[in-house]
Amino acid sequence: MKLSKKERQLTLHQTITDNPFVTDDDLAKRFGVSVQTIRLDRMELSIPELRERIKSVAEQTFEDEVRSLPIDEVIGEVIDIELDKSGISIFDVKEEHVFQRNQITRGHHLFAQANSLAVALINDELALTARANLLFSKPVQMGDRVVAKAKVSHRDMHRTTVEVMSYVDKTLVFKGEFEMYRSTSQLGEEN
Amino acid sequence: MKLSKKERQLTLHQTITDNPFVTDDDLAKRFGVSVQTIRLDRMELSIPELRERIKSVAEQTFEDEVRSLPIDEVIGEVIDIELDKSGISIFDVKEEHVFQRNQITRGHHLFAQANSLAVALINDELALTARANLLFSKPVQMGDRVVAKAKVSHRDMHRTTVEVMSYVDKTLVFKGEFEMYRSTSQLGEEN
DNA sequence: ACTCCTATTAGTACCTAGTGCTAGTAGCGG
DNA sequence: CCGCTACTAGCACTAGGTACTAATAGGAGT
Numbered sequence: 001m002k003l004s005k006k007e008r009q010l011t012l013h014q015t016i017t018d019n020p021f022v023t024d025d026d027l028a029k030r031f032g033v034s035v036q037t038i039r040l041d042r043m044e045l046s047i048p049e050l051r052e053r054i055k056s057v058a059e060q061t062f063e064d065e066v067r068s069l070p071i072d073e074v075i076g077e078v079i080d081i082e083l084d085k086s087g088i089s090i091f092d093v094k095e096e097h098v099f100q101r102n103q104i105t106r107g108h109h110l111f112a113q114a115n116s117l118a119v120a121l122i123n124d125e126l127a128l129t130a131r132a133n134l135l136f137s138k139p140v141q142m143g144d145r146v147v148a149k150a151k152v153s154h155r156d157m158h159r160t161t162v163e164v165m166s167y168v169d170k171t172l173v174f175k176g177e178f179e180m181y182r183s184t185s186q187l188g189e190e191n
Numbered sequence: 192m193k194l195s196k197k198e199r200q201l202t203l204h205q206t207i208t209d210n211p212f213v214t215d216d217d218l219a220k221r222f223g224v225s226v227q228t229i230r231l232d233r234m235e236l237s238i239p240e241l242r243e244r245i246k247s248v249a250e251q252t253f254e255d256e257v258r259s260l261p262i263d264e265v266i267g268e269v270i271d272i273e274l275d276k277s278g279i280s281i282f283d284v285k286e287e288h289v290f291q292r293n294q295i296t297r298g299h300h301l302f303a304q305a306n307s308l309a310v311a312l313i314n315d316e317l318a319l320t321a322r323a324n325l326l327f328s329k330p331v332q333m334g335d336r337v338v339a340k341a342k343v344s345h346r347d348m349h350r351t352t353v354e355v356m357s358y359v360d361k362t363l364v365f366k367g368e369f370e371m372y373r374s375t376s377q378l379g380e381e382n
Numbered sequence: 383a384c385t386c387c388t389a390t391t392a393g394t395a396c397c398t399a400g401t402g403c404t405a406g407t408a409g410c411g412g
Numbered sequence: 413c414c415g416c417t418a419c420t421a422g423c424a425c426t427a428g429g430t431a432c433t434a435a436t437a438g439g440a441g442t
Contacts, residue, residue: 005418020253021246023399034420039401049400051242051427058211058248075299107320108266108306112299119298128330129298134323196389214428225391230430240429242398383442390437397430407420412413 003031009041020053075112076148081120084152084160089117091146098142105140110174114164117150122160124182130159131179137172144168158182194222200232211244267304267339269311275343275351280308282337289333296331305355305367308341312353315373321350322370329364337364349373 003011008031015030016022024042028035042049048056076091091113093105111134119127140146147167154161159179166174194202199222206221207213215233219226233240239247267282282304284296302325310318331337338358345352350370357365 020249025399035400036421037419040419051245051399054242054249055212055245057253058245102317104317104319106307106310107323108299108303111302111306111323112297115299115302116297126293128295129325129327131327132298132302132323132325134320134325136320136322139319216428227392228390231390242428386441387439388437389439390435392433392435394433395431398428399426401424401426403423403425405421405423408418409416411416 008033009045012038012041013045013047016047016053020057021050023050075109075116076146078117078120083121084155085121086149086151087117087121088150089113089148091148093140093142093144093146095142103142105142105144105146107134107136110136110140110146110166111176113146113148114150114166114174114176115178117148118162118164118176118178118180121150121152121162122180122182126181126183128181129178130181133177135175137175138168140168140173146173148174153177196232199224200236203229203232204236204238207238207244211248212241214241266300266307267337269308272311274312275346276312277343278308278312278341280304280311280339280341282339284331284333284335284337286333294333296333296335296337298327301327301331301337301357301365302367304337304339305341305357305365306369308339309353309355309367309369309371312341312343313351313371313373317372317374319372320369321372324368326366327364328366329359329362331359331364335359339365344368 012027012031015027024035024038027038031038041047047053076089078087078089081087091109093109097109098105111132115129115132118129145168148164149167150162150164152160153163158181160182162178162180164174164176164178165172166176203218203222206218215226215229218229222229232238238244267280269278269280272278282300284300288300289296302323306320306323309320336359339355340358341353341355343351344354349372351373353369353371355365355367355369356363357367
């Protein structure tokens with residue numbers, strides 16, 4: 001059975017947002033309508049064409065010109081980074097991050113945010129965590145926005161120590177000291 | 192002054208890698224050569240066309256976005272547990288757990304396995320991690336099966352210390368000491 | 383001087399995934 | 413039957429290419 005216009009447009013929107021790489025032709029076949037109908041739908045919903053969609057996805061990554069480590073492997077959203085120095089990322093706690101029982105964030109998410117920020121900070125091909133020291137100072141609730149601030153505190157040949165402090169509304173909720181291993185010892189200027 | 196072919200191709204490669212959004216036309220103007228020359232250069236250097244470049248940048252982001260979601264509930268499979276005493280869980284490292292770049296497991300997955308095993312050990316409504324001390328002694332590769340063995344090492348009123356050792360084929364890859372907080376002090380049996 | 387070779391340029395046909403526009407049809411309500 | 417909405421169809425045109433052929437300029441070798 002065919003969908004109504006409204007239903008189709010809703011589904012269309014969903015389909016495109018969870019796979020922006022789909023063409024009008026694909027969509028037409030999927031919904032059993034003509035390509036023109038799909039185009040009218042996209043216009044009404046102001047959904048740009050395939051190439052523009054792909055481009056904007058690509059631009060998102062690229063705008064944060066941190067080329068040393070793919071920023072997309074970071075848990076949480078990096079909002080500022082200065083390689084080998086400091087960085088900030090934010091992480092919004094949602095339903096899937098908490099214990100159902102008490103709505104408290106599972107520790108490994110806070111660790112993941114802090115650790116991947118520490119990895120991102122290291123301006124190196126190979127950055128691995130060697131050791132870590134963690135303190136979970138206050139439970140984080142669902143809905144909280146966790147701001148992690150990382151700072152490189154020490155460097156020698158192959159080791160870099162990164163200190164990460166995570167806050168919810170100015171309150172420290174997590175503190176971690178990460179000893180990172182890196183393959184090269186480049187201490188001079190980058191680039 | 193014009194560049195030689197070799198110089199131009201080197202510069203071209205650099206130009207494209209740090210801005211994949213540039214068209215052949217732009218490049219032709221930038222180097223003062225024809226569009227065809229740029230195309231020959233791209234072929235020799237096997238650099239794909241603009242649209243393909245953009246697409247691959249977009250795909251990277253997209254795959255990782257989808258991938259970073261399932262850091263969900265059960266991390267590792269608990270195969271044996273004795274409450275307040277000891278437990279064992281296994282975790283198979285798959286593609287989504289490693290850095291694309293070097294196929295090494297991201298630290299937070301090892302942490303997540305160990306930490307959630309520690310949580311499971313605590314026989315309490317409210318078990319939270321208060322502090323942790325971690326050592327990542329050896330990189331874990333994709334395809335490895337990580338066996339985590341946890342043991343309660345110390346208890347007092349509200350704190351329980353759990354030691355977790357994770358192995359891949361008898362080799363220690365991770366060691367963690369977790370100081371867990373619990374709400375009740377129940378030392379006797381129950382439920 | 384003539385030939386061979388490389389580098390470069392020019393131009394054509396074709397492709398994909400569209401936009402923008404005009405026109406036509408099918409079904410339904412008043 | 414008129415008008416409306418929803419849908420379909422077709423054409424010209426676009427960007428940013430591929431794939432291919434052909435022409436030209438400047439050297440090096442003999």
